[in-house]
Amino acid sequence: MVDPATIGTAVVAALASLFMAWAIGAGSSGSTPFAPAVGANAISVMRAGLVVGVLGFAGAVLQGQSVTEAVGSELIGGVSISALAATVGLLTAAILVALGVFKGYPIATAFTVTGAVVGVGLAMGGTPAWAKYRQIVTLWVLTPFIGGGIAYVTARLLRADWVPERTLVPALAGLVGAIVANIQFALLGGSGGGGSIAGEIARPIGEGLALRAGATLAIAALVATTVAADASRDEEGAQRRFLLALGGLVAFSAGGSQVGLAIGPLVPLLDTFDSIPVFALLFGGGIGLLAGSWTGAPRMIKALSQDYSSLGPRRSIAALIPSFAIAQVAVAFGIPVSFNEIIVSAIVGSGFAAGGAGVSRKKMLFTVLAWVGSLALSLAVSFGVMTAIGAL
Template identity: 65%
Template sequence: MVDPGQLLLLIIASGASFIMAWTIGAGSSGSTPFAPAVGARAISVMRAGFIVGILGFAGAVLQGANVADAVGTGLVGGISLTASAATILLLLAAGLVVIGIFTGYPIATAFTVTGAVIGVGLALGGTPVWPAYIEIATLWVLIPFVGGGIAYLTARLLRNENIPERYSIPVLGGIVGLILANIPFTLLGSAPSGASIAATIATRIPVAPTIGTVVVSFLFALFLTILLRWDLNSDVEAAQQHFLLALGGLVAFSAGGSQVGLAVGPLLAAFNDASLSITIPLITLLVFGGIGLLAGSWMGAPRMIKAIAQDYSSLGPRRSIAALIPSFAIAQTAVLFGIPVSFNEVIVSAVVGSGFVVGGAGMSTQKMLYTVLAWLGSLVLAIGLGYGTMWLVQVVF
């Protein structure tokens, strides 16, 4: 029998988790995936918000397990987050993200949630998990250089007059196909994090699993390459739009998979508290968080989509494609290793990288500086507020 007070806290924590999922859907995962496509005028703002919500929900359910587990149990050692701790940190993080939404600056959600979890966990007497912090910080630092660098090189390739688009775009499509064939899905395989399409099909081929995975991956990439080449032969401009929208969809799906864990990870830890008799399957929490992402995307994403698509750079189809390919790859890397990342940082870095191909034209240096300061400030502020608030609650109650 669950204590009524504990049950009330769990209900409040669930509400805080839903609010966090809503703000993520309205902010990072809901706005950033289709922002380059909107900037390239491939899709309207409202239609982008509608589609990204559906794809984000699918990604949350099919790919959200790794990051949720890492956020809930992997950031602070020696303790488990309680329902009260989960409520406090989620409300703090959501509050900071809401400030970002209404001021028009893309606050890094991963920074705020990670900082709040660490601050609250340390206040509860937990110990720092330095290997995890180093891994997370390394990826965060590398994102602007790797994502921006790949976006820059891809944009250069697409703008190279010596390499026709009927060759360059199908090759890029093949690379995307290789990644897509090897990303994990929760419903495939027996492992908690799932298995990839290539690995699953390979088990049904009478060859060694490694060889089968390579063969399936190659065939998947070849199929997308041929499909894009056929589309380009019909209409180059339409084919660019189709590829751009497909990439936006993949990034939106990846956003759901990587971002839902920020909302339901603390809640997962709270429900796993040994003092409680309630057990909630992870898939149920992922669906719950996915619904929050969906609602946020439909209700609040258009404002941030406009901010990122228009305020940072006026993108064409080529630069938009160049921005989305590394964003998709980085997001899936984070999902694979269970590392919380901010989609604002991923997309903005790629947008800036692709923009340098034309000398950074159309970009606001002041806007970028404020954005970076907002990212760093949100991390420091979340740690401080999380620690201070949790310490005060323990003293008073």
């Protein structure tokens, strides 16, 4: 029998998690996926907030488990995060993210949550998980260079006269289709865990990398052919529809990654409340993301789409492709990642492909400082508050 005090603390932790999910939905996962599409006038701000909320919810439920478990159990060693520690960490991170939303600066959610969880864990006497930190920091450091670099090259190709756009855009669509074909979905793969579309297509024939690669190529060719046929009828309309599809994929990926930042600290509590499945946490976190996207995301969508870079359809496509790919890598390896860092880097990379037109260097400097500051501040505040509570 769980005592009432523990239940009460767990309820407070769950409410803090819900607040964190709302802040994330209003900030990174709710604003970044469709910001380039809004900047390219492919969709309105309010409609983008509505659509990204639904897709983020779907991603949270279908792809959120790996990052959720990493945040809950792999950031600190030697101790299990208590309900009180989860509450302190989540409230610290959520307040910082919410302040960023209302101030118009995209605080890196992964930075704040990681710092907060590590802070409360260290205050409880835990040991640093250096191996996981190396994975996380490597991805965080490489993201601006890889994402921005790919966006820059893609945008340059889309602007180049020697590359026919009617050939390049379907080829890019085929590449995206190949990535989608290998995403792990919770509903596929039977009872043994998640599975991919390519794996399910190849399964009736047999197992093996060659069969899966063949299925991947078939899906990529189908997507490329479909986009090419659409472009032959209406080139501008096909480009806009491809852009919206990319935004949807990034929104789905954002839900799969960012929900773990909100509900991950609650995972250790499942040992106490063993009747609650992880799916219930994913569903609740998805609802929080959905609410945040619908109520708070429009402000940040406007900030990203208009303040960072004046984007056209080509540069928006160039920004979203690496954003989607990096997000899926993070989900696959269970690494908490900031969608603000991913998308802003890609937006800037695509902007510099046009000579840096519309890129606000001053805004970018303040954003980077906010990212670094949020990591240090969340770690220090959560550590200090948890230490003070333990001394009472």
